[in-house]
Amino acid sequence: MGEGAASEAKVEGASAGKEPRTARGRRTLRAILDAAAIEFGESGFHDASISGITRRAGVALGSFYTYFDSKDAVFRALVRDMSAQVRDRVAPAIRAAPDGIAAERAGLQEFIGFVRQHKEIYRIIDEAEFVDPDSFRLHYATTAERITSRLRAAAARGDIRADVGEVHAWAVMGMNVFLGLRYGVWNEDRPHEAIAEEAADFLRHGLAPRPG
Amino acid sequence: MGEGAASEAKVEGASAGKEPRTARGRRTLRAILDAAAIEFGESGFHDASISGITRRAGVALGSFYTYFDSKDAVFRALVRDMSAQVRDRVAPAIRAAPDGIAAERAGLQEFIGFVRQHKEIYRIIDEAEFVDPDSFRLHYATTAERITSRLRAAAARGDIRADVGEVHAWAVMGMNVFLGLRYGVWNEDRPHEAIAEEAADFLRHGLAPRPG
Numbered sequence: 001m002g003e004g005a006a007s008e009a010k011v012e013g014a015s016a017g018k019e020p021r022t023a024r025g026r027r028t029l030r031a032i033l034d035a036a037a038i039e040f041g042e043s044g045f046h047d048a049s050i051s052g053i054t055r056r057a058g059v060a061l062g063s064f065y066t067y068f069d070s071k072d073a074v075f076r077a078l079v080r081d082m083s084a085q086v087r088d089r090v091a092p093a094i095r096a097a098p099d100g101i102a103a104e105r106a107g108l109q110e111f112i113g114f115v116r117q118h119k120e121i122y123r124i125i126d127e128a129e130f131v132d133p134d135s136f137r138l139h140y141a142t143t144a145e146r147i148t149s150r151l152r153a154a155a156a157r158g159d160i161r162a163d164v165g166e167v168h169a170w171a172v173m174g175m176n177v178f179l180g181l182r183y184g185v186w187n188e189d190r191p192h193e194a195i196a197e198e199a200a201d202f203l204r205h206g207l208a209p210r211p212g
Numbered sequence: 213m214g215e216g217a218a219s220e221a222k223v224e225g226a227s228a229g230k231e232p233r234t235a236r237g238r239r240t241l242r243a244i245l246d247a248a249a250i251e252f253g254e255s256g257f258h259d260a261s262i263s264g265i266t267r268r269a270g271v272a273l274g275s276f277y278t279y280f281d282s283k284d285a286v287f288r289a290l291v292r293d294m295s296a297q298v299r300d301r302v303a304p305a306i307r308a309a310p311d312g313i314a315a316e317r318a319g320l321q322e323f324i325g326f327v328r329q330h331k332e333i334y335r336i337i338d339e340a341e342f343v344d345p346d347s348f349r350l351h352y353a354t355t356a357e358r359i360t361s362r363l364r365a366a367a368a369r370g371d372i373r374a375d376v377g378e379v380h381a382w383a384v385m386g387m388n389v390f391l392g393l394r395y396g397v398w399n400e401d402r403p404h405e406a407i408a409e410e411a412a413d414f415l416r417h418g419l420a421p422r423p424g
Contacts, residue, residue: 044342046258101419122341129338130256137398144394151419160419167391167410168419174390175383182356182382186349198379206418207313207363207372207380 012084013077015069029067031057036078041120045075045131072132079128079135082121087146089114100154105200108176112192115184122185144169175199224296225289227281241279243269248290253332257287257343284344291340291347294333299358301326312366317412320388324404327396334397356381387411 011020011030020026035057039048050071054064068074090107097103115121128136147169154160176199183195223232223242232238247269251260262283266276280286305318327333340348359381366372388411395407 104419126338126341129335130342140390140393158421161417161422163422164419166394167407168414170390170394171387171411171414174386174388176386177390178352178382178386179379181352182378195379199383202380202383203419205373205420207316207376207415208417209370210373210375 011081013074013081014067015073015077018067018069020067025066028057028059028063031059032064032067032074033078033081036074037082037118037120037124040075040078040127041123044123045071045127048075050074075128076132076135078124079132079139082118082124083139083142085118086111086114086121087143094150100151100157100159101200101204103150103154104172104203105196108179108199109192109196111176112180112184112195115180116188116192119185122181140173144173147172172203223293225286225293226279227285227289230279230281232279237278240269240271240275243271244276244279244286245290245293248286249294249330249332249336252287252290252339253335256335257283257339260287262286287340288344288347290336291344291351294330294336295351295354297330298323298326298333299355306362312363312369312371313412313416315362315366316384316415317408320391320411321404321408323388324392324396324407327392328400328404331397334393352385356385359384384415 011026011033013033014020014029020029032053035053035055036048038056039052043049043052048071050064051061053074054061057063064074068077090110093106093110094103097106125136125139128139144166148164148166151160151164151168151172155162155164179195179199183190183192223238223245225245226232226241232241244265247265247267248260250268251264255261255264260283262276263273265286266273269275276286280289302319302322305322306315309315309318337348337351340351356378360376360378363372363376363380363384367374367376391407391411395402395404
């Protein structure tokens with residue numbers, strides 16, 4: 001997919017009635033969301049400003065109001081956008097994997113890779129707990145549902161144990177979030193492939209002693 | 213241990229030079245920290261007030277300044293106090309467990325039990341990421357080190373696989389934090405014993421297909 005196609009891809013999040021109708025509009029909306037990620041990530045919600053976002057995006061202040069009603073609205077859109085970006089980044093790797101455990105490995109590797117390029121995602125999702133609790137809850141609830149579905153599909157294919165469910169999905173999600181924090185945000189001291197490999201081996205075999 | 217002994221137990225967190233010297237002082241400090249947990253948990257850091265804390269604690273405003281220099285100081289003390297409370301709540305259950313997996317199960321069960329009684333712990337630790345990043349980092353870094361140590365001790369006893377390390381510790385911590393969020397804070401729809409049992413079985417066997 002060429003750059004033009006990528007930048008003209010669907011982009012959501014504009015306030016009601018303010019959805020862009022042209023490729024150029026979608027590019028501007030994308031630029032505003034990308035700039036908002038940096039602005040909120042660096043300054044936090046309270047100190048972030050709409051003018052800071054438009055300055056970073058290189059667009060006029062009026063362009064902001066073409067797409068969003070308020071700072072709250074762009075923050076809410078950003079949480080959903082980051083959630084969707086993670087989903088879209090990991091999905092192809094998961095689909096291409098030969099089995100359920102390999103899918104979790106590939107997904108985690110892509111996730112840590114994404115986090116290293118977008119460290120601000122943690123501050124943004126975490127601050128949503130306070131600024132926009134509904135978005136915070138929606139992010140983790142939908143992520144957990146997605147993991148539950150793919151674990152159940154893998155179980156149906158016989159790749160993993162038959163009794164997987166919500167507890168396993170939340171365990172996997174928690175593992176991924178914390179490995180992303182430690183090895184993606186805090187310190188890139190180990191290759192993300194190695195972390196994903198070790199985590200996948202843990203998912204496959206658990207902590208029980210291994211036969212010599 | 214009687215109530216008197218418990219309330220006279222060591223309590224830390226007072227600002228430098230303001231440590232209580234009497235049992236009565238320690239009880240007042242404990243009351244202020246417990247009230248601060250409710251105040252910060254309900255209102256968030258910015259809207260919380262020192263007078264709100266002393267009102268909830270039933271102590272005079274001057275008593276606050278006997279032990280703390282500022283709202284920042286009591287928040288910082290509270291993060292460390294909640295971290296210590298979790299540690300002290302789960303430690304006896306972990307010590308009493310017959311093996312390494314049973315220890316993780318007992319620890320998670322106690323943790324979810326603690327969370328159900330202190331739902332505010334999530335908001336407080338999570339808000340520390342913004343209000344007091346050093347405390348936030350210290351909380352997870354020391355928790356991960358504690359888990360790494362106990363996994364390695366269990367491995368040395370032959371209870372669990374020999375190659376456990378930091379990745380496993382962060383995986384276990386992430387699992388526990390997210391299961392606590394889902395089944396402790398969000399919804400108590402399932403007994404915490406059942407969650408801990410399912411998580412322990414996952415730790416023991418992983419996700420690989422089980423022999424029929």
